[in-house]
Amino acid sequence: MSKRIEVNDLNVYYGKFKAVEDVTMVIEPRSVTAFIGPSGCGKSTFIRTLNRMHEVIPGAYVEGQVLVDGDDLYGPGVDPVLVRRQVGMVFQRPNPFPTMSIRDNVLAGVKLNNRRISKTDADDLVEKSLRGANLWNEVKDRLERPGSSISGGQQQRLCIARAIAVEPEVILMDEPCSALDPISTLAIEDLIEELKQNYTIVIVTHNMQQASRVSDKTAFFNIAGTGKPGKLIEYDDTSVIFSNPSVKDTEDYVSGKFG
Amino acid sequence: MSKRIEVNDLNVYYGKFKAVEDVTMVIEPRSVTAFIGPSGCGKSTFIRTLNRMHEVIPGAYVEGQVLVDGDDLYGPGVDPVLVRRQVGMVFQRPNPFPTMSIRDNVLAGVKLNNRRISKTDADDLVEKSLRGANLWNEVKDRLERPGSSISGGQQQRLCIARAIAVEPEVILMDEPCSALDPISTLAIEDLIEELKQNYTIVIVTHNMQQASRVSDKTAFFNIAGTGKPGKLIEYDDTSVIFSNPSVKDTEDYVSGKFG
Amino acid sequence: MTATQAPAGITNSLTQGRLHPRTPWVILGLSLTAAAGIVSLISASTDSAFSLVGTVALGALFYLVMVVVISRQVEGSRQATDRFVTALVTGAFLVAMTPLVSLLFTVVVNGSARFDVQFFTSSMRNVVGEGGGAIHAIVGTLLMTGTAAIISIPIGLLTAIYLVEYGRGPLARAITFFVDVMTGIPSIVAGLFAYALFALFFDPGIRMGFAGAIALSVLMIPVVVRSCEEMLRVVPNELREASYALGVPKWLTILNVVLPTSAAGIATGIMLSIARVIGETAPLLIVAGFSQSMNYNLFADRMQSLPVFVFTSYSIQGVDTQAYLDRAWAGALTLILIVMLLNLIARLIARFFAPKLGR
Amino acid sequence: ANEGEAPEETGASLSGTLVGAGSSAVGAAQESWIAAFQTANPDVTVSYDPTGSGAGRETFAGGGSDFAGTDRAFNDEELNGGVEFVGCAPDSGIVQLPLYISPIAVIFQLEGIDSLNMTADVIAGIFAEQITNWNDPAIAALNEGVELPDLAITPVHRSDDSGTTENFTDYLAQAAPSVWTYEADGVWPLDSGEAAQGTSGVVDAVTNGTGTIGYADASRAGDLGTVSVGVGDEFVPFSPEAAAAVVDASPFVEGRADYDLSIELARDTTESGVYPVVLVAYLVACETYTDPAKAELVKAYFTYMASPEGQADAQAGAGSAPISAALFERVTAAIEVIGAAE
Amino acid sequence: MSATEATEPTEAAQQRTPLRAKQRLGDIVFSRAALISGSAILLILALVAIFLVAQSLPAVVADPGDFIGKPASLWDYVWPLVFGTLWSATLALVMALPLAIGIALFISHYAPRRLAQLLGYIIDLLAAVPSVVYGLWGIGVLAPAVLPAYQWLTENLGWIPFFAGPVSGTGRTILTAAIVLGVMILPVMTAICREIFLQTPVLHEEAALALGATRWEMITMAVLPFGRPGIISGAMLGLGRALGETMAVAMVLSPQAIITFALLQSANPNTIAANIALSFPESYGVNVNLLIFTGLVLFLITLAVNSIARYIVNRRKDFSGAN
Ligand SMILES: Nc1ncnc2c1ncn2[C@@H]1O[C@H](COP(=O)(O)OP(=O)(O)OP(=O)(O)O)[C@@H](O)[C@H]1O
C-alpha cells in the first residue's frame, strides 16, 4: 500500500524560468518526509511534480526522473490521472467544492469518478474520513450544508478528509496545517502518524516543530536569490537536520527555532 | 495615532445563526492583543466586527457596542469607510489584486487618499512597506509584474505591505503568518513589535508561541459545541493566560503547547 | 491621516463629515420640487404643456450637482465621488429601464387585445380578416428554435470547453477569432447562406423548417461560445486542482466540477443565445418560408414562426387593419412569454446546480 | 381550431400543393384567395411567400415556385432569352395576367383636413420638394375654402425597392413630366425626404408625423386625409371603379403572345372618372407545366382568382379593384392556355 | 520532457505498474468532441465565407450601371452603407455600454439582493424581445416621443453639426435607430457584465474595502479590472448585434444613400444589414450579388472590430486575474 519515491536530477520550469534545480532524493515508503525552507524556494513547485499536478499550470514542465516504486512518473504513456489517484494531495489553501455538500465533498473522489457506492458504505466512508480529519463532531449535524459554509480551518480539514477518503498510497501535503488551530493540527499530526503505517507521506511545512515532531526525514530547500532556482540543500534524518546539520545554511535556518 | 477599543456585550449573527455571543473587552492602545481559540470559535467573525468588515457578508449583523476612543463604531451615521481607513486589516488568505502590478498593490490604499503622490514619494513608500513586510529583496526587480505572479507566502507579505502602507491606527490581522515561512514570520513579528509603538494591534493566531512572543494581552475564545455561539472565555495579560489561567478550558487549550 | 479632523466636541468623530442618511433624500425632494417649479414657469410663459420628462431630467441634474457640492463640503471629495457615482449608476439604471419598461408596457397593452383562447388554438389557415390564431407559428418557432438549440448548445458549449480547458496554440486562437467574426454575421446573410446550402442539395424551391434551424444555428453558436467561455473562465483553478488531485480525469472534472460551478452563468448564456435567435425574422422568411397552416414536419414544407407571423401581420395588412395589428402584438407578447418561461426553467436548473454560497 | 376541421363535402376533386411567391402588395389578396380556394378544395394547400416581386420573379424563373406575383410583368428583354424559366416545360411561354389592380392613395396628416385636391404637377412638386409648405399658393389655389396651415411638408416615400414606388413614380413621370424629371423606378430617385419601409412603414410615418404626406395602397388609407387627383378638369378621389377604369383605358404591351396581358398604363389620360395612380400586379404562370396535376391545379386557382367571386373576395379582404368584364374575358381566354406537356 | 530512455522499464515492471493505463476513453471522447465542435465552427465559417465570396464575385466584375440606384462604382454604393453601419453601431455602443455597466453594477453591487434578482430576470427577458417588436416600438412609441426633443435640439443647439437642421418630420433618424439598437443590445451586455461582476472574488472586494475604499473605489479597484475582459466580450457581442441588426433598423430608419454626421435629419445613412433587408425582396440578377457583397463587407468589418477588441483584452493578459 505504500510506495518508494526516487527523484533523479529533477529540474522544474515555469516556461523559461527554472524554479527548482537538480533535485535528487529518495523518499522511503511508510515514512514521513518534511520539506522546509524559506518562502519562494520551490517547495510547492517541487511537491507538485510528485503527482504531476504542476502540469495544470500552463507552461510548467520538468526535466529528469521521478520513480514511484521504480515506475517513471514521466515515462511515455503514463496517465497522470492514475498517478494522482495513487498520489493524493492536500493544498495550502482549503478548496472545498462550493457546489457540493460537506458529505459530497468527502465523497468527491468517489463520486466525481462516477463510481457507484452504496449508501451505507458511503456513510461509513464519510464518517471515517471526517473522524480522521477531526471534523466529524463539528459537522455531523450539517453534512448536507454546502462545503463552503464552514470556517477556514474546518474547510481545510474537510479537504484532508476528502483526500484520505480515496485512500491513496502516497499523500502529499502542502502546508496542510497552516490554517488550522492547535487542536486540529494535533489531530492531523496524529493522523499522519497513523497513516504512515501504511502510506508514504510528504509534507511541506513552515513549522519546524511540526517537522521535527512528525517527520522521519527532512529536506531543506533554499534559494540563492530572486530569479535563481530553488535547490535541495540538505536531506537527512530529521534528527540530524535539526540537531547537527552538515550545511551552514541549514543550521542558520533551523536554529531560528520557532514558528 | 493609536486607539483604545472597547467592546460591550457584542453578539454577532449570520442571519439567524448567532456566531459570537456576549463579548466584552477593552483593548488598550499601543499594545498587541492576540485572539486564540479552536477553529470555528468565531475569532475571524469577531475580529471583522472591529472594522465592520463583517458587513460585507450578506445577512451578517451585530448587536452591542464597539467604541474606538469612545466613538461608537455602530452609532448612527458612522461611515464604515472612515472606520476601515483607521482600522486596517490583513486576511487569512493572501488577496493581492491580480490586475495590479506588485507596486500598484502596495500603493492601492495610499492612492485612495492621496491621488497625486509624487513618484519619488511613491517609490519610497513602496520600498519602505515592502521592506517592512520583508519582501523587498525578492520582488524589487519585478515590481511591475502582476500581484498574483508570486508564491503564496510572497503574496501574503505583499498584502501586509499594502496594509501597513496606509498607516492605519489599528491593524487587525487574521492569522497573517499562517502561510509564511519562519524567516518571514520573524520579520512580521519584529514588525509588529515595532508597529506597536504607535499602533493598536489585534492578531488572530493559532500559534501559541507566536501569541506569547508578540502579544501583551491574550483573549481565549471557545465554543461549547457545533451550532453554539463562540464566547470569550478569558482575557488577561498574556503571561497570565499562558502560565496561570483562571479558567480550566484555557489551561487545557494552552497546555497542549505546540503549534 | 484622518486624525487631522479635530474632534471639536463632537461626540463621535467617526460620524464627523458624514451626511445624515436622510439628507440625500431631502436633497432629491428639494431638487424635484425646484425643477417642477422652473418647468411649470417655463411652460406657463411659453404656453406649452407641463413636461414631466423635463422635470425629472432637470431635477436629476439639480440633485447631482447639489449632492456633489454638499458632500464635497461636508464629507470630502472621495465621498462626493462615491455619491456622484451612486447617483449616476442609479440614474443609468432608471434611464435604461425607461425604454425597456415602455417597450414591455407597449407589448403587453397592445398584445392583450387578441391574447385569447382562439389565438392559441387556431392557425391562420383559411382565415381572412378577424379571428385566427398563431398556434402554427408557435409550434414552428418552438420546433425551429428548439432544433437550433439542440444543434448549437452542444457545439457551442463544447467549443467553449475546448477553448477554456483544452485549447492552446494556433487552433484555439483561430477558433476564438472566428467565433468573434461569426457574431457579426448579419442574420439575413445567415438566411441566404442556409438557403444556398440547401438549394445545393435540393431543388431551388426548397423551404423547410430545418433549413431555418440551420440559419438560426449559425447565429446562435457564437453567442453560446462567447457567453459560456466567459462563464467557464471564472471558475477558480483551485477547484480544478482539487479535483485532479483526487485522481479525477479531466473530462470528469469538467463535467462534475467546472460545469456545475458555472451552471448559473451558462444557463444565462444559453438563455441569451436562445433569446438572440428566437426573434429572428429575415432569415426565416427566406429559408423557412411563410405559411398560414400548421406544419409539424421540420423536413418538408414551409413553416411559420412567431417573428415572421408578427412581421407579416404588420407589413401585410388586409382591409381590416386592426385585426392584423392585434394579431401582430399578441404574437410579440406570446414570444416574450415563451422566452420568459424558458428563462424560468433555465433559472430553476441553474439554481439546482448553483454553488451553495454560504461562505 | 381551424386546423384539421372535417372538410365539408364539396364534391371538389382537386388535391395537392401549390406554391407561389412574389409581391408583398398581393399578399393580402392572396390570403383571401387562398382561404376561399382551400375552403372550396379542402385537399389543396396553397402557399404564397410575400418575399417581394424581384425575389418572386427569380424564384419562379428558377423553378422554386409554381406561380409568381409581381408588381411588373417580365419585360421584353427578360422574355427574349434574358431569363430561362426552369420550372416550366421546355419551350414553354409564360402567362402574365393583371389580376390585382389597386389604387394608390396619396395620404397626408393635417389636423382637420380629410381631403385635398391636387394636380399631378402639385403632387410632383411636393414630392420633388419644390413645394415645401402646406400654405403654398399652388395648393391653396386648388382648394378654396380649406384653411391650410403654415406648416412644413414632410414627404414620405418608401425606403425599400417597391412596386408601389415604381407605379407612383411612373404616374408622376407620365402625368407631370415638366416637374418630375426622373424615370419611373422602384427605388426612390431623390436623395432627400423621409423614407419608410413598406406600406405599413409609410402609413405609420405619415400617421405619427405632422404635415406629412405619402403614398400607399388605398386600402390602408384609414383615417388619414387623401388627395383627389386632378385628371383633365376634374378631381377624382380614389375608388376601385376609377382605378379599374384606367386599366381599361390603357393598351396592352405590343408584340406579346395572346396570353401575355402586360399593360402599358396610360397615366396621363384625361378621361373622366379615371383614377390614374394605380398599382397593377401580375400573376404569372407557365404556359406548359411538366406535371399535369400541377397544371390542373394552377389553372383552377387562376380561374378562381380571375372570376368575379375571386375578385370580390380580394376586394373585401385587400381592398383591390375588381377587373372589368372586358379584361375578364381576355384573362379567361389566356388561362385556357395553361396545360401540361404530353 | 524527460530523460528516461536510459531506464526503460522491464516487461515485468510494466505489468506491475498500474500507472501505464490505456488512454482514458472519456478523456479522448470529451477532448475530441470539444475539438470537433471547435473545428465545426471553423467549417461553418469557411462555408459561409466561401458562399459570400463566391456570390460576391459577380458583383465585383459587373457594370455598376446595372446596380440599384445606378452608382458610379461599386464602392460608391458600398461606402455610404459602411459608414452608416459603423456610425449607427458606434452611437448605439456609446449610449448603451455605460448604461449596461451602470445597470450591471446596480444589480450586482447597489440594489438590495431580492430586487437585484428580479431586475436581473426582467433584463434577461428583454434580451428576448424580437427585433420586429423593437421596430414596431421604435416607429410607434419612440420616434414620436423623441421628436420634441429633436426639435428643441435643432433650435437651440443647431450650430453643433450633429444637431444641424432641418429636423426630421417624423423622428425616424439615425439617432432614433441608434437608440433602438442601444436598447436592443443593452440586455445582452448587461447580462454578461452582471454575471462577471457577480463573480468578482470576495477576497479582492474585501481587500479593497479593508483599505478604506468607498464602494465606488472598491469597484474600480476590484470589480471593474476583474470584469474587464467580460465587459469587452459583452460589448463585442452587443456591437456584433448592432452591426448586423436587420429588421429593427430597416423598420425605424429613414435612409438615403448619403454620408452625414447629422443626427436629426430626414436623410440618414443606411446600414448594410438594413439595406439588404430593404433591397433584397425586389432585387434580381447581379443586384443579389451586390447585396451579398455588402454582406461580405460587413463580415470583414466585424472581423476588424473584433480583432481590435481581442488585442485589447490580450494586451494585459497577465493581469487578467483569470487564475
Ligand atoms: N459566512 C458565514 N455564514 C454563516 N456562518 C458562518 C459564516 N462564516 C463563518 N460562519 C460560522 O461561524 C462560526 C465562526 O466562524 P469563524 O470563521 O469566525 O471561525 P474562526 O474562529 O475564525 O475559525 P478558524 O480558526 O478555522 O479560522 C463557525 O461556526 C462558522 O461555521
Ligand SMILES: Nc1ncnc2c1ncn2[C@@H]1O[C@H](COP(=O)(O)OP(=O)(O)OP(=O)(O)O)[C@@H](O)[C@H]1O
Ligand atoms: N505559476 C507560476 N508561474 C511562474 N512562476 C511561479 C508560479 N508559481 C510559482 N512561481 C515561482 O516559482 C518560485 C517557487 O514558488 P513556490 O510556490 O514553489 O514557492 P514555495 O517554496 O512553495 O513558497 P511558499 O512557502 O511561499 O509557499 C517562486 O519564485 C515563484 O515566484
Ligand SMILES: [Mg+2]
Ligand atoms: Mg508553497
Ligand SMILES: [Mg+2]
Ligand atoms: Mg478564522
Ligand SMILES: O=P([O-])([O-])[O-]
Ligand atoms: O408591393 P410592394 O411592397 O413592392 O409595393
